Amino acid sequence: MPAALRDGEFSVFYQPLVSSAGALHGCEALLRWRRPDGTVVPPADFIPAAENSGFILELGDYVLREALTQLSRFDSAGLVQMDMSVNVSAHQLAQPDFERKVMCALEDARVRPQRLVLEITESVTAIDEHHVTALLSRMVVKGVRVALDDYGTGYSNPVHLKNYPVSALKIDRAFVQGVADEEVSYVIVRSIINMAKALHLETFAEGVETALQAQALCDLGVDYLQGYLYGRPMPAADLVIRFGPQPAIPAF
Secondary structure, three states: OHHHHHOOOEEEEEEEEEEOOOOEEEEEEEEEEEOOOOOEEOHHHHHHHHHHHOOHHHHHHHHHHHHHHHHHHHHHOOOOOOEEEEEOOHHHHOOOOHHHHHHHHHHHHOOOHHHEEEEEOHHHHHOOHHHHHHHHHHHHHOOOEEEEEEEOOOOOOOHHHHHOOOOEEEEOHHHHOOOOOOHHHHHHHHHHHHHHHHOOOEEEEOOOOOHHHHHHHHHHOOOEEOOOOOOOOEOHHHHHHHHOOOOOOOOO
């Protein structure tokens, strides 16, 4: 993987995040690996390997810097001033200089901290809770925002909302996909959204694929939507073409 990164085989794709009113709100930066022969290596294959080898630190640095630099380019291309969401692993958060790396990347890209959202998952529980809480709290004070990803699955626990300074919840696609036709999924999503509103947290729905799902989510009061209905992860140039100076996509 180090050679692949050095040779430019890795790139960052961007998946749009859309408001319930139908306007582009931001995008999530997602790493992709395409070998010289055109073979695409699925993230599910290389991310665990990178985490096991420690190379996830270099990949994480690359995604962060590339995404923030591209955010400035999006501004120059005439896109609305939007947020950039970047996934960070427990390995990255455990770095003593992670805060410095993030703030330097923001400064170099000339991006305000308020436009960066760090997405964390339950994996952060694998490292010292006090360290993570203190680190994220310092960054939040500086303007960076934190979202809890894949909420509702795995070892998802409301106690994390108390321990970590999150400002948003991303509802896992496992519930989003059934929100329009499965009572259990509908009730779970409704409960998450209601809890988030009571705690003054924003909500994002992942994996939205149909208009019926979008309608159900908007009726429940979700703030932002993400999924194939609005666009697959795409190169930066494609995002500019699709969401450049033009009317917003229809609201639901």
